[in-house]
Amino acid sequence: MKLRRVKEQDTSVADGMSATARVDPRTKDLTKRLEPGDIAVINHEDIDRVSAEALVGCRPKAVVNAARSISGRYPNLGPEILVNAGIPLIDGVGEEIMSKVTEGESLTIEGGRLLLGDELVGEGTVQTSEQVSADMTEAEAGMSVVLESFVTNTIEYIRKERDLLLDRVGVPHVRTKIEGRQVLIVVRGYHYKEDLAMLKPYIREYRPILIGVDGGADAILEAGQVPDMIVGDMDSVSDKALSCGAELVVHAYRDGRAPGLERLQELGVECVVFPATGTSEDVAMLLADDKGANLIVAVGTHDTLIEFLDKGRKGMASTFLTRLRVGSKLIDAKGVSRLYRQRISNLQMTLLALAGLLAVLVALAATAAGQTLFGLVAANFDGVISWVRHLFGGSSAG
Structure with a gap:
């Protein structure tokens, strides 16, 4: 076909x-x-x-x-x-x-x-x-050359960002309180819409800190949520997202240059600058880890070799190392669908019981015995109401 x-x-x-x-x-x-x-x-x-x-x-x-x-x-x-x-x-x-x-x-x-x-x-x-x-x-026949380049870039990244990766030096202060909370990082990557839709019960129940990486902030808004933080170079995020009240962290080059900073200044919104080599996806994960997140859930991020290479830039070596750095806390959204089961609340149990009771009453009403029973109950109920009216009426007369 x-x-x-x-x-x-x-x-x-x-x-x-x-x-x-x-x-x-x-x-x-x-x-x-x-x-x-x-x-x-x-x-x-x-x-x-x-x-x-x-x-x-x-x-x-x-x-x-x-x-x-x-x-x-x-x-x-x-x-x-x-x-x-x-x-x-x-x-x-x-x-x-x-x-x-x-x-x-x-x-x-x-x-x-x-x-x-x-x-x-x-x-x-x-x-x-x-x-x-x-x-x-x-192209598959030439993969060995690409892998060699990938390894070389990885080593270069370790040399440049040793302090950040190993000693956590250079992570800026942010106002969003992350310590002890779960964090959901959204990147506009593979199947991000499906993953976000799947995670609605998780978001509703656990209320994680929502971090959008550039266009991921718009994905969060489209899903009916509001991001707590937006991380990135701000080139592919809408003005609506930038003005939604989320804390803004601008990903800058290691020398401090931040092309996205000028746009935020024009919009008149405050921001924090985070100079780092690598991708904005890495910056978001490192920030969440450094600020004490107890779990990092990733949506739309990269986790296979082809996905790293498919991004088509040297910086993806940093994503590979960042995943190793925060690996003990990191879980992919596709894994959440298998591990997470929504707990049933008391309200849901009450509604379920009422629905069952209603079904029984409807079934009884369809039978002759049930109709007789409902007639007797209605007659007794009318008698109780008449007695109450007579009681209060008598008191008034007295």
Whole structure:
């Protein structure tokens, strides 16, 4: 079925399609405004799984990638997700397409050719399932080089952040009281929406500290909760989330530069700066651990080798080490679904008993004996009411 769908997709591209172009070199920014039926124009080498799932969720007519969707560095999962979803992927068009196509223009795709009116503005390769499989096989063969690089980056991170990882030096003071509490850290990663929905009973019962990592803060708001803290470089979080009252911790470079700080100053909100190498995901975990959290529950974070590599940057070595550092407290949301069982409250037990009693009464009312019984009870009840009225009426007369 998948192969048939892909072949139909290739035919539709060959026949030609036209739609409104949405252009952005950053896929995560583009998906915020991408509408169903648009053509997404991106510049994303090695499309990762999270980006691909976000694109599929927007239901574009096609995806045009200026870069190579699979460079061969490692077997990234994104292109396969797009192709299997029936979304045409035109690959390796060249970076000049980002300036030749303007947001909102009508872009036409014929095979691998891109046209603005009658003008040819770019040409790439239409990816098929067979081509993606071949590229993935080739990428898997080069995994040893990537692993060596990953190990090297890990050693470099240990050297740079030894004080932070081992001695906890450099963690800033925050006003949010974390000590002795459970902490739920939300990253907009794999299946974060499903995991958050699954954790609603846990959140309602244990009321953990809610920490959103950049766009994870918006995910918390979408789930009907309010984050207690937002950690990140603040580039992919909405103004609504930044103004919700959560404590803001800006992830800065080790030299103190914090690109996101200017945005917060413009909004007029207070924040704490946390200079550290690595990712904002790491900063959130290290902060929760340092401030005394007794359990850290992670949603949307990375826990397998392919997920680390799929993030596509050197900083993921820090995430691997951070997980080792806080491992005794850390549990993945998918594990919570198996370990956690909601306790039944007294109110729930009372409602259950009342529902059972009501079912019995309804069953009795459907029988002749039950109707007779209810008639006798009603008659006696009327007699009691008449006696009470007579008693109080007599007292008044007296």
